[in-house]
Amino acid sequence: MLILCFISPFRVVKKNRERKQKEKQEKKVDGTKTTKVVDRKHLHNFRVVQRNLVYVLGLPSLASSSEVLRKPEYFGQYGKITKIVVHNNPNLSHNTVSAYVTFSYKEDALAAIQALDGIWIEGHPLRASFGTTKYCNNFIRHVPCQNPDCVYLHELGDEDDRFTKEEIQVSSCFILVP
């Protein structure tokens, strides 16, 4: 199961600032730098922001194919795209779809989010945000992953991109069953 959530770039910045302040305060208290030992079992609880992945909700269903969305008039204008996955949202009454757009470069993904989040298309607001993913169970168990198509994470990545499930509001998450 792949879980992708709304994380606004602004929220990420705020969170990182708060965390850095907290770390500063902790260092002041004990006066020493603590060595971080990562227990991978706890990684089950984390979701990791993919800064090259844009999740877009509210696209008109006419632009529902990845071929269309790849064009320069659409997401192509923001940079090189490596992958687009379009999802129809049967639960939504209005005629829109969501899409996951993977860019080659993080800067292009950010530019797309900043340009698109909050604009209105055909009477519906467009929401654009970074997508998140989770750690591969094999990685957590210290076992090599045998699935060449595995979409989950096999490396720790940047700690600043890691969020607990509690930190991500459940109401704004979209749970996809492959």
Ligand SMILES: [Zn+2]
């Ligand atoms: Zn894996």
